[in-house]
Amino acid sequence: MSTPHATLVFMRHGESEWNVANKFTGWHDVDLSSKGIMEAKIAGGLFKQEGLAFDICYTSYLKRAIKTLHLALEEADQMYAPVVKSWRLNERMYGALTGLDKKETVVKHGAEQVQVWRRSFDIPPPPLTKDSEYFPGNERKYKDLKESEVPLTECLKDTVERVLPFWESDIVPALKEGKTVLVAAHGNSMRAILKHLEGISEEVIPGLEIPTGTPLVYKLDKDLKPMPQEGCFEPLTMGRYLGDAATVQAAAEAVKNQTKV
Numbered sequence: 161m162s163t164p165h166a167t168l169v170f171m172r173h174g175e176s177e178w179n180v181a182n183k184f185t186g187w188h189d190v191d192l193s194s195k196g197i198m199e200a201k202i203a204g205g206l207f208k209q210e211g212l213a214f215d216i217c218y219t220s221y222l223k224r225a226i227k228t229l230h231l232a233l234e235e236a237d238q239m240y241a242p243v244v245k246s247w248r249l250n251e252r253m254y255g256a257l258t259g260l261d262k263k264e265t266v267v268k269h270g271a272e273q274v275q276v277w278r279r280s281f282d283i284p285p286p287p288l289t290k291d292s293e294y295f296p297g298n299e300r301k302y303k304d305l306k307e308s309e310v311p312l313t314e315c316l317k318d319t320v321e322r323v324l325p326f327w328e329s330d331i332v333p334a335l336k337e338g339k340t341v342l343v344a345a346h347g348n349s350m351r352a353i354l355k356h357l358e359g360i361s362e363e364v365i366p367g368l369e370i371p372t373g374t375p376l377v378y379k380l381d382k383d384l385k386p387m388p389q390e391g392c393f394e395p396l397t398m399g400r401y402l403g404d405a406a407t408v409q410a411a412a413e414a415v416k417n418q419t420k421v
């Protein structure tokens with residue numbers, strides 16, 4: 161097999177306080193839980209074990225991803241690695257569902273409706289109103305965004321349209337240079353990039369659940385096409401999670417079951 165041109169590693173943030181509370185989170189800026197801190201450190205240990213040395217890292221404007229990145233880099237003794245932050249890597253905006261308990265929302269609206277809001281490709285949840293405590297438009301960290309760029313709600317299709325310009329402008333050029341790149345992001349912003357990278361269809365993407373704090377490694381050829389690797393989990397066919405396979409699978413299953421009543 162030919163040698164990879166570049167290495168791309170994704171890492172969803174470690175468990176957050178609202179993952180523990182089982183609330184829809186989106187752009188709300190919650191901290192890591194103590195388990196999330198541990199997951200981030202374990203991810204850093206896996207980087208070391210795997211011999212991954214990062215040339216550049218990308219993360220969102222949300223502290224659960226930023227802290228996960230810092231903790232993992234600290235554990236891997238790579239805190240010198242340059243970090244670029246972009247709001248475009250933020251989690252999908254969850255609209256009026258932000259702050260609601262996932263199971264209570266199922267009881268109120270039914271499992272089918274909530275699954276559509278959570279995982280359909282092109283049907284967004286109801287929008288936030290600008291007077292909501294969760295409206296991000298008044299937060300200083302988004303002051304450079306145009307009004308039209310501050311979402312009131314997003315489906316995965318909207319997230320793809322917001323994430324891909326950053327993928328093309330920043331991440332792709334680094335990969336073309338053959339760099340080893342780390343992207344510390346969120347379940348749905350990762351889903352947006354992975355859909356594009358692996359060419360996953362709109363029908364299949366709802367079945368992709370991403371465990372917290374678990375590195376996912378891609379080897380790319382010169383055309384930035386993912387190269388086949390052993391040990392991929394369906395529906396991913398090219399990306400390989402680091403760590404114990406049974407633990408990774410159980411963690412992905414737990415994300416799926418967050419709305420089971």
Ligand SMILES: O=C(O)[C@@H](CO)OP(=O)(O)O
Pocket residue numbers: 179183184185186187251252254278347348415418
């Ligand atoms: O609440 C959220 O923002 C996301 C990720 O935690 O949840 P879900 O997996 O339900 O899309």
